[in-house]
């Protein structure tokens with residue numbers, strides 16, 4: 552059954568050029584498809600356009616991914632409900648990355664420096680985002696353009712993240728601060744005592 556669905560989606564997509572009017576209609580139709588069928592259709596849909604498709608990925612209903620052709624997607628990545636991924640500036644997602652519900656990732660800024668012109672007439676600067684393997688972006692995280700998140704980092708709910716995040720960091724709050732590190736010999740909640748952490 553899964554293979555039949557994949558075959559049908561691919562057949563439809565052959566007649567649906569990326570970002571054409573039909574593409575947006577088709578994406579809208581698949582975004583809220585329920586159940587197991589929705590899961591297979593969304594995975595097939597986005598993997599058909601990703602620059603690097605990911606095996607066993609999950610795109611939960613309500614997730615929107617803009618410019619999927621600019622995404623290198625790791626295996627087993629999950630895109631949570633109502634996440635919003637704007638990938639035009641380039642996005643690399645590692646293996647086993649969890650993108651929680653309501654997460655926002657942006658990869659381009661409006662240029663704004665000229666005060667004599669509206670910002671939306673000044674073009675964009677593309678700033679790729681990189682998320683390494685085994686990163687958990689909890690609910691409502693916002694990733695700004697140019698961010699790089701090291702392997703194994705955990706970003707707590709509602710944090711706003713920019714710059715470069717060290718591997719295995721636990722980041723909380725806004726502005727986000729590093730309060731601990733993941734480690735094999737950590738405390739019962741999986742954290743070390745954080746004494747090596749820096750803000």
Ligand SMILES: CC(C)(COP(=O)(O)OP(=O)(O)OC[C@H]1O[C@@H](n2cnc3c(N)ncnc32)[C@H](O)[C@@H]1OP(=O)(O)O)[C@@H](O)C(=O)NCCC(=O)NCCS
Nearest residue numbers: 650651652688689690705706707708709710723724730740
């Ligand atoms: C990051 C997280 C996993 C840490 O949980 P934990 O290991 O149990 O850690 P604690 O709750 O003990 O929090 C440690 C400290 O960070 C603070 N903290 C935790 N999450 C925070 C947040 N989102 N914003 C600000 N501070 C936060 C706590 O207040 C605590 O501070 P304190 O030591 O001064 O009291 C958890 O806070 C979180 O954000 N979970 C997200 C759940 C979620 O989004 N699920 C959706 C599924 S993808």
